[in-house]
Amino acid sequence: MTSRLSSRPPRALFGAAVAAALVALIPLVYLVVRVADAGLAQVLETLARPRTVETVGTSVALTLVVVAACLLLGLPTAWLLARARVWQRRGWLVLVALPLAIPSYVAAYAWIAIFPGMSGFWAAAFVLTLVSLPYVVVPVVAALRSADPSLEEVARTLGRGPRRAFVEATLPQAWPAAAAGSLLVALYVLSDFGAVSLFRVDAFTRVIYASYRASFDRTTAAVLALVLVALAAGLVLLERRVRGRSRRFRTSGAALRPAPDVALTGRGQVGALAWLGVLIGLAIVVPVASLLIRLAEGSRRPLDVGELARAAANSAGVSLIGAALAVALAVPVALLAARYRGARVSAVETAAYSGHALPGVVVGLSLVFLTINLFPAAYQTIATLAFAYAVLFLPKSIGATRSAVAAVPPILEQTARTLGRSAFGAWRSTTLRLAWPGAAAGGLLVLLTAMKELPATLMLRPTGLDTLATELWSRTEVAAYGAAAPYALALIALAAVPAWLMSTAMHRRGGSTQRAADDDEADAAVDMVAP
Amino acid sequence: MTGVAVKDVSAGYGAGTVLADLSLDVGSGEFLAVLGASGSGKTTLLKVIAGLLRPQSGTVRFGDRIVSSPDEWVPPERRRVGLVPQEGALFPHLTVAGNVAFGLPRGTGEDVDRLLGLVGMTGMGGLRPQELSGGQQQRVALARALAPAPEVICLDEPWSALDASLRVRLRGEVRELLAGLGTTAILVTHDQEEALSIADRVAVVRDGRIVQVDAPEVLYSRPADLGTASFVGEAILLDARAVRDGVVSTALGEIHLVTGSPQRPAGLVLLRPEQLAIVAEHAVGPGEPHGAPGSVAARSYHGHDSLVTVRLDAGPEIAVRAPGGAGAAPGERVRVVVGGPGVLVE
Numbered sequence: 001m002t003s004r005l006s007s008r009p010p011r012a013l014f015g016a017a018v019a020a021a022l023v024a025l026i027p028l029v030y031l032v033v034r035v036a037d038a039g040l041a042q043v044l045e046t047l048a049r050p051r052t053v054e055t056v057g058t059s060v061a062l063t064l065v066v067v068a069a070c071l072l073l074g075l076p077t078a079w080l081l082a083r084a085r086v087w088q089r090r091g092w093l094v095l096v097a098l099p100l101a102i103p104s105y106v107a108a109y110a111w112i113a114i115f116p117g118m119s120g121f122w123a124a125a126f127v128l129t130l131v132s133l134p135y136v137v138v139p140v141v142a143a144l145r146s147a148d149p150s151l152e153e154v155a156r157t158l159g160r161g162p163r164r165a166f167v168e169a170t171l172p173q174a175w176p177a178a179a180a181g182s183l184l185v186a187l188y189v190l191s192d193f194g195a196v197s198l199f200r201v202d203a204f205t206r207v208i209y210a211s212y213r214a215s216f217d218r219t220t221a222a223v224l225a226l227v228l229v230a231l232a233a234g235l236v237l238l239e240r241r242v243r244g245r246s247r248r249f250r251t252s253g254a255a256l257r258p259a260p261d262v263a264l265t266g267r268g269q270v271g272a273l274a275w276l277g278v279l280i281g282l283a284i285v286v287p288v289a290s291l292l293i294r295l296a297e298g299s300r301r302p303l304d305v306g307e308l309a310r311a312a313a314n315s316a317g318v319s320l321i322g323a324a325l326a327v328a329l330a331v332p333v334a335l336l337a338a339r340y341r342g343a344r345v346s347a348v349e350t351a352a353y354s355g356h357a358l359p360g361v362v363v364g365l366s367l368v369f370l371t372i373n374l375f376p377a378a379y380q381t382i383a384t385l386a387f388a389y390a391v392l393f394l395p396k397s398i399g400a401t402r403s404a405v406a407a408v409p410p411i412l413e414q415t416a417r418t419l420g421r422s423a424f425g426a427w428r429s430t431t432l433r434l435a436w437p438g439a440a441a442g443g444l445l446v447l448l449t450a451m452k453e454l455p456a457t458l459m460l461r462p463t464g465l466d467t468l469a470t471e472l473w474s475r476t477e478v479a480a481y482g483a484a485a486p487y488a489l490a491l492i493a494l495a496a497v498p499a500w501l502m503s504t505a506m507h508r509r510g511g512s513t514q515r516a517a518d519d520d521e522a523d524a525a526v527d528m529v530a531p
Numbered sequence: 532m533t534g535v536a537v538k539d540v541s542a543g544y545g546a547g548t549v550l551a552d553l554s555l556d557v558g559s560g561e562f563l564a565v566l567g568a569s570g571s572g573k574t575t576l577l578k579v580i581a582g583l584l585r586p587q588s589g590t591v592r593f594g595d596r597i598v599s600s601p602d603e604w605v606p607p608e609r610r611r612v613g614l615v616p617q618e619g620a621l622f623p624h625l626t627v628a629g630n631v632a633f634g635l636p637r638g639t640g641e642d643v644d645r646l647l648g649l650v651g652m653t654g655m656g657g658l659r660p661q662e663l664s665g666g667q668q669q670r671v672a673l674a675r676a677l678a679p680a681p682e683v684i685c686l687d688e689p690w691s692a693l694d695a696s697l698r699v700r701l702r703g704e705v706r707e708l709l710a711g712l713g714t715t716a717i718l719v720t721h722d723q724e725e726a727l728s729i730a731d732r733v734a735v736v737r738d739g740r741i742v743q744v745d746a747p748e749v750l751y752s753r754p755a756d757l758g759t760a761s762f763v764g765e766a767i768l769l770d771a772r773a774v775r776d777g778v779v780s781t782a783l784g785e786i787h788l789v790t791g792s793p794q795r796p797a798g799l800v801l802l803r804p805e806q807l808a809i810v811a812e813h814a815v816g817p818g819e820p821h822g823a824p825g826s827v828a829a830r831s832y833h834g835h836d837s838l839v840t841v842r843l844d845a846g847p848e849i850a851v852r853a854p855g856g857a858g859a860a861p862g863e864r865v866r867v868v869v870g871g872p873g874v875l876v877e
Contacts, residue, residue, distance in 0.1 A: 150620035153583050154672075156607035157614040158634030158679060165608075168633075172624035260544075 009340045010423075014348075016332035021351035023329060024391050027366035028229065028354050034369050035226050038219045046223040051207075055224065059203040059231075062125060062196070063189045067182045069129040074136030075178065077279060081137070082144035083166075085261045086272050093141065094500075096276075099283040100134045101496040103452045105194020106488045107131050109472065110287035112198060113294050113481040124199040130283040131195075132188045136181040143177035144170065149259035170259070176242050183239035190232055191359030193455040198476065204228040205361045209455060212365055222369070225362045233357040288492070294485040303486055307471070312490060315467040318382055319450035322389025326397040327443040329390060334401035334439070335431075339410065349398075356395045363388050364459030385460040389450035396449060397442040404438020405431060444497075452491050468494075533594040533682040533715055534559040535580060540589030542579050548587070549575040550739045557683075559594070560713045562706065564720055564730035568762070572739040573719045574687060580717060581614050581685050582607035593682060613676030613684035613714075618692050619668040621660035627671050628656030634679040646674040649708065666697045673705060677712070684709065686718040690725070702729045723763045727751060735759050751803070753789060753874050760801050760876050767807070767849060771800040771875065779875070782845040783807075783823045787872040800873040804852040809839055812864040822866030825849075827859045841867055 009017075035043060046052060080086055081093055099107075108127050112118050147170045155165035193205040200206075204224060211221035264272055333352045336345055355363075367388050371379035378384050408431045416426035454469045461470065468487050475484035535557040543549040549572045557563045567573040578584035580591060582598065582605060591599040593612075598605040621630050631643045647653055650670040660668060669689055676684055686705075690698040706729050709716045720726050726733045727747040734744040735755075743755040754760035757768070769786075771779035773796050777788050781800055788800070815821050825843035837853045851867060859865055 148620055150616035151622055153578075153581070153607070154614050154616060154620055154622075154675070155633070156583065157581055157610070157612050157681075157685075158675070159608045161606070161608055169622060172622070175624075 009336055013332060013336055017336040017348050020329040020333050021348045024352045024354055024394050027358060027363045027391055030370045031222060031226055031366040034222045042219060043223055046220050055202055055204055055207045059190060062203055063186045065125045066128045066189045067185050070133050070136045070185045071182060074133055078137050078140035078144060080272050082141045083262050084272060085263050087269060092276050095280050096137050097134045099131045102131055102287060102492055103194060103495060104128060104131050104192050105198060105454055106491050107287050108195040108198040109476045109484060109488060110290040114290045119199050121201050124195050124201045127195050128189050128192060132185045135184040136178060139177040139181045140174050143174040147173040180239050180242045183235050187232060187235045193361050205359060208361050208365060221365055225365050228359060229357055229362055236357045291485045291488050294482045297482050308486055311466050311468050311471045314465055315451040318385050319389060319447045321386035322450045323443045323447040325386060325390035326394050326446045327439060329394055330397035330401050331439060334398050334405055338402045338405035352398060353395045355392045360392060360453055361455040363392050364456040368459055380460060380462050382462060388456045388460055393446040393449050396445050400442025400445060401439040404435040408434045448494050448497050451494050535683055535715060536592040538590045540579055540586045542575055542584055542586035553741055555734055555741055557715055557717060560715055562709060562716045562731045564718045564726035564733045565736055566720060566723060566726040566733050567736035568721055571736045573736045577685050577687055577719045581612050582610045611682045613681035615672045615676050615686045615689045617688050619672035621668055621671055623660050627658050630671055631674045631678055633675060646678055650674045665693050666701060669701060683715045688720055754876060757876050765804050767802040767804060768799045772797045782843050782847050783867055783869050786869055789872045789874045793875055795875060798875045798877060801876045802873045804850060806869060806871045807851040808868045809851050809853055809859055809865045810868055812866055815866055822868040824866055827861050827863045827865060829861060830859060841865060
């Protein structure tokens with residue numbers, strides 16, 4: 001089955017997709033322009049500063065530590081959940097994906113609320129490992145479960161014991177998933193603003209934000225932002241390549257059957273449950289309990305429900321505009337990418353995906369410069385903030401829409417043509433009719449993700465517009481832990497939805513045999529939760 | 532050289548039983564096909580032999596060596612058994628040479644070359660499995676299984692994903708290669724034509740039991756029961772009544788029974804379509820008692836032959852394979868002539 005057409009895309013579609021991609025590129029392009037304006041000498045001088053080198057070093061070290069920790073903890077966890085007969089395995093599978101629902105700044109705040117002294121590099125590494133572990137565990141579980149068990153059987157007949165057969169025959173099938181997951185973890189850590197700020201780690205995002213606040217030094221902020229983007233873009237490109245390679249790894253669509261589970265001894269069962277219990281305890285139970293305790297304790301100032309509702313409404317309102325804009329930009333790109341191939345098509349798609357490599361703090365910074373210098377009337381307006389959300393989360397919308405369109409066989413549209421519909425009429429009554437729920441789901445995802453976006457909101461929001469994320473931020477800054485708790489819990493509730501979607505998408509993939517469609521679906525699942 | 536003896540084996544997954552008290556002997560150097568529909572338990576049997584599934588009861592011997600019994604269990608890595616799974620299952624992360632060398636001690640490069648030559652893949656060691664066609668993947672899977680010189684090789688529907696002509700060519704080559712090496716081979720398949728054409732003997736499995744083990748010709752001409760009769764080929768079954776010793780009377784007239792066929796006063800007699808021929812009625816002299824009269828009801832043309840459905844004057848409809856373009860048009864009067872003996876089945 002092919003869902004792609006080899007012919008050239010219609011000019012109108014291609015034009016619309018190019019326009020969308022150009023719009024998505026605005027923050028990146030303006031950042032480059034801004035850095036270029038500063039002149040080479042100043043850029044080099046900024047790069048050579050000890051502070052810059054130190055920042056790069058801190059960010060890279062933090063990233064490496066968290067990735068290593070995620071692999072170290074994630075691979076055994078994935079094996080347990082994929083291959084061992086752990087008590088209540090399905091329940092654990094849902095639980096391990098849940099930390100994705102806890103924004104890093106909420107997790108950091110929850111830990112600080114228990115241990116106010118927590119701070120610094122290792123505290124940040126600890127919390128970031130807990131929240132980004134699912135990026136490794138979930139795809140590796142899926143890869144282990146979909147690996148062809150014949151490989152291990154053949155290895156057994158060729159002289160390998162059970163353990164070596166797993167290591168030599170099955171584990172290599174999971175490496176691409178582990179590598180792609182590690183790259184997502186790296187991207188998450190590199191773009192994270194909340195945890196490093198709360199733990200006072202001078203990583204890129206915190207330094208960029210600080211330089212921006214100290215308004216005399218905006219060139220430094222821009223240069224650092226560009227370095228950060230370069231690193232992030234490298235990670236995104238690598239991740240795409242690794243994911244593509246994992247696909248080519250499959251030789252054939254062998255009849256999919258699950259590998260037999262390994263029975264655990266009594267002691268093994270206890271050990272497995274303890275391992276999973278500690279991980280989930282640290283990643284979910286402790287933070288949520290901490291928030292609930294703070295909520296119960298209350299604060300000096302009683303919870304203003306009206307204020308909370310207003311913040312939620314503000315978050316939802318701006319995010320809704322951002323989501324609508326993201327869907328509008330995503331549709332032409334997704335249609336093009338789902339139906340046509342070629343260098344021009346992938347160039348457009350890559351440009352539209354630039355949001356993947358743009359941390360929120362970078363988009364915020366670029367749009368601040370852009371509005372101040374070119375459109376002062378738009379500076380710190382709802383429109384600019386919504387635009388930032390649209391650019392940042394456009395990849396999620398494209399991913400969902402593209403997989404929905406790819407799931408509609410083009411032959412339906414062609415059949416509609418032979419039954420007398422015009423080109424547009426045929427498209428509307430088939431592809432659009434069948435794909436719009438997927439596109440809408442993508443929009444919902446953008447909405448939910450934008451509601452928890454912190455740094456871009458801090459930088460771009462109109463004065464006086466408070467959202468859930470900024471209210472939480474301002475309360476934690478003054479150590480008003482009890483007052484922050486309701487906002488943190490509201491944010492977790494919002495973020496649980498995409499995490500749940502990803503975990504179900506991955507499970508469906510594990511049991512299904514329709515691989516071509518699944519690849520698109522899995523890509524979409526990754527796009528949904530990618531940082 | 533090692534034969535395989537499976538005795539009273541029951542096996543299954545979890546609490547379920549797939550094989551029930553199954554016994555089977557495979558001679559040393561023999562090529563045995565295990566033929567069964569999907570779900571019959573044939574793959575489970577293969578797993579028990581390869582050591583990938585521990586039976587609930589019974590014993591498995593390789594030659595004199597007990598490899599599985601209630602007290603003993605030799606894991607697959609110490610059985611010296613080769614496995615060629617469905618669609619090859621090559622290790623996708625290794626090259627062709629890496630796959631073949633997987634079961635060999637380190638530094639045995641010449642062996643890899645020799646094995647690749649054996650399966651007609653000389654010079655392809657550097658390729659990746661993804662770069663191979665389905666047939667080539669199967670060749671490499673066979674070389675990989677043969678590399679450690681196993682005593683027994685298990686083939687699990689290895690060619691089911693290939694197209695028909697390639698399948699025929701590959702199985703001929705494999706037959707020849709294994710016969711040359713003298714390796715005992717067990718092929719699991721649901722394709723009766725494959726089983727009949729490649730094997731020294733065929734074991735028919737149904738519902739976890741062996742129904743019949745015989746040479747292909749015997750299986751085809753004297754199936755143990757009705758199910759086997761229609762499973763191994765197109766079957767024509769006619770009500771029969773004994774008229775004298777070794778002869779029954781049917782709608783096609785009197786038919787001789789295969790020597791040694793069970794004698795019963797009445798039953799079903801089995802004929803194969805190629806035993807029947809049709810003759811145009813006008814070609815038969817008037818009053819000659821030659822063949823059973825009827826008229827052609829339908830005809831489907833297959834190129835190499837046609838399947839002609841004849842409605843016999845005596846009642847039943849019957850399908851006859853007519854070679855070439857032999858054109859009996861619907862409505863035409865014909866006689867159906869029987870060649871060779873039939874067998875009573877139940």
